């Protein structure tokens with residue numbers, strides 16, 4: 050890896066949790082674009098450029114404000130509707146034809162607000178990848194978001210190789226078996242999905258699972274990763290007492306299932322929004338288990354953040370084209386890089402270039 054990886058455009062990205070966006074002006078930078086989010090009076094999330102067309106004042110900045118379904122710029126009062134079109138300017142009745150904020154397609158799904166970065170006419174809602182556990186009545190979810198002062202690719206690398214749990218997260222989710230057990234990697238190039246699995250049949254139970262499930266003794270521990278580049282990462286985790294496996298019909302009464310979801314959203318070329326969620330199908334009404342998993346997972350995420358922030362600083366001081374040394378555990382991460390590079394190139398092609406290709 051060298052230089053700053055270019056953004057993958059023409060893709061859906063998680064911009065926020067739905068609960069973060071309400072009747073207050075909310076801004077977040079995604080793939081280098083400053084975007085303003087708010088909810089209309091009917092409850093629809095809307096997204097537009099966070100820069101007034103007049104003198105570039107940020108519309109998220111006080112004293113800009115929402116009035117009904119319009120945003121009034123706090124500097125000189127240019128007023129915009131939910132579609133970004135300017136509906137009023139001060140001192141004249143004629144509104145310049147070009148007075149319009151770039152608007153962004155948004156979809157609210159699985160508790161996330163997704164935003165389309167790229168050519169608007171290519172935004173296809175059916176392409177939003179799913180994480181249905183997050184607002185399913187059959188699961189209880191704890192979640193958060195941590196700012197990362199590192200490029201998103203470092204987080205992709207980190208999440209696709211969980212052997213680091215044995216070192217960076219020793220004592221909470223890491224046990225020696227995670228690093229010792231080989232992985233299998235499968236890449237679906239056509240769909241652009243990377244699968245990495247590690248099945249441990251007789252492993253120490255880390256405190257993360259011992260305290261949340263109540264299992265005493267050793268466990269079967271499965272980690273099945275499904276990465277849907279660029280933004281959505283799923284870790285299907287199953288733990289059960291040693292010797293218990295799902296039945297042929299798929300039922301798994303002795304298994305405890307945790308769906309760990311990350312949304313990896315680039316903020317700038319060297320910073321990332323690190324959304325994380327942990328959904329479980331056991332102890333669903335137990336607040337203590339929720340508190341414990343929220344605290345533990347946040348601690349784990351912050352350990353990654355600290356390590357990746359340090360790596361980003363190293364990269365900033367190294368000359369271009371330095372060498373890494375990759376081994377088996379990196380297979381998934383390398384496949385992800387390949388797919389992301391391909392996607393970044395495709396997203397940069399103009400429609401005209403594509404047509405003539």
Ligand code: FES
Pocket residue numbers: 101102103104105106122123124125126127
């Ligand atoms: S900068 Fe917004 S109205 Fe002047």
Ligand SMILES: [Fe+2]
Pocket residue numbers: 207213214217218349353
């Ligand atoms: Fe980690």
